[in-house]
Amino acid sequence: xxxxxxxxxxxxxxxxxxxxxxxxxxxxxxxxxxxxxxxxxxxxxxxxxxxxxxxxxxxxxxxxxxxxxxxxxxxxxxxxxxxxxxxxxxxxxxxxxxxxxxxxxxxxxxxxxxxxxxxxxxxxxxxxxxxxxxxxxxxxxxxxxxxxxxxxxxxxxxxxxxxxxxxxxxxxxxxxxxxxxxxxxxxxxxxxxxxxxxxxxxxxxxxxxxxxxxxxxxxxxxxxxxxxxxxxxxxxxxxxxxxxxxxxxxxxxxxxxxxxxxxxxxxxxxx
Numbered sequence: 098x099x100x101x102x103x104x105x106x107x108x109x110x111x112x113x114x115x116x117x118x119x120x121x122x123x124x125x126x127x128x129x130x131x132x133x134x135x136x137x138x139x140x141x142x143x144x145x146x147x148x149x150x151x152x153x154x155x156x157x158x159x160x161x162x163x164x165x166x167x168x169x170x171x172x173x174x175x176x177x178x179x180x181x182x183x184x185x186x187x188x189x190x191x192x193x194x195x196x197x198x199x200x201x202x203x204x205x206x207x208x209x210x211x212x213x214x215x216x217x218x219x220x221x222x223x224x225x226x227x228x229x230x231x232x233x234x235x236x237x238x239x240x241x242x243x244x245x246x247x248x249x250x251x252x253x254x255x256x257x258x259x260x261x262x263x264x265x266x267x268x269x270x271x272x273x274x275x276x277x278x279x280x281x282x283x284x285x286x287x288x289x290x291x292x293x294x295x296x297x298x299x300x301x302x303x304x305x306x307x308x309x310x311x312x313x314x315x316x317x318x319x320x321x322x323x324x325x326x327x328x329x330x331x332x333x334x335x336x337x338x339x340x341x342x343x344x345x346x347x348x349x350x351x352x353x354x355x356x357x358x359x360x361x362x363x364x365x366x367x368x
Contacts, residue, residue: 122149131166134153138169143173143174147174150173164199165199171183172206175206180213180214181210183210184206184211187210191203204238205244212251225255232249260299264303267284271311274314285311288305289304292304302341305338309331309337312327312331325361328359331354331355
């Protein structure tokens with residue numbers, strides 16, 4: 098089978114490139130390696146630049162290229178989408194050179210890498226908390242930069258993710274019901290704490306309706322002796338909801354809970 102000329106030229110270029118890279122790897126000339134590390138970075142060959150820079154940064158300490166080499170390594174990890182490694186190196190740079198040439202972007206990207214690596218709201222959120230702390234640090238130290246507004250937006254977005262996680266937890270308790278304990282009360286406590294922690298969240302109405310649902314479900318499953326008091330708690334939560342969200346998206350559902358609770362209160366015996 099004959100190889101087409103274009104394919105042949107591409108294969109030849111790849112072989113030449115690999116041969117060149119292997120020679121650079123074996124070289125003992127650190128200046129040459131650094132020159133090629135920057136060249137590969139500019140060409141978007143980040144894995145190659147990472148390999149060279151990881152070897153060089155230790156030797157660059159105390160030289161004119163020390164700051165640049167460390168920052169370039171962080172950017173190489175970032176551009177290759179290894180955000181965990183990028184954050185570590187950006188943080189190392191910032192801690193080593195807090196007044197360095199790249200200190201401001203290093204602090205921003207250390208936070209942004211954590212932001213990009215932040216998991217789904219259903220998962221453990223230590224990276225999210227750390228990203229918020231890093232963005233807060235950036236805003237405090239560089240309030241007037243172009244990235245300052247971006248940092249605020251990313252921080253608020255991460256806080257909403259945490260708020261969503263609390264909503265999911267409250268809903269889970271609600272769905273568990275009386276399984277192995279009073280999960281309805283846990284749903285109420287979780288939602289109320291979330292309201293305190295995230296008073297400006299877009300999930301405020303969802304928290305409040307979750308509390309109302311939990312109160313209603315618990316009252317329904319209570320003994321006749323305790324139902325009157327618990328249905329009165331449903332009525333209280335109904336007014337909490339309607340006062341906060343008079344035209345809320347769950348208004349019809351809340352009205353049904355209220356009607357049912359009032360019926361029960363009117364017919365059930367009181368102690």
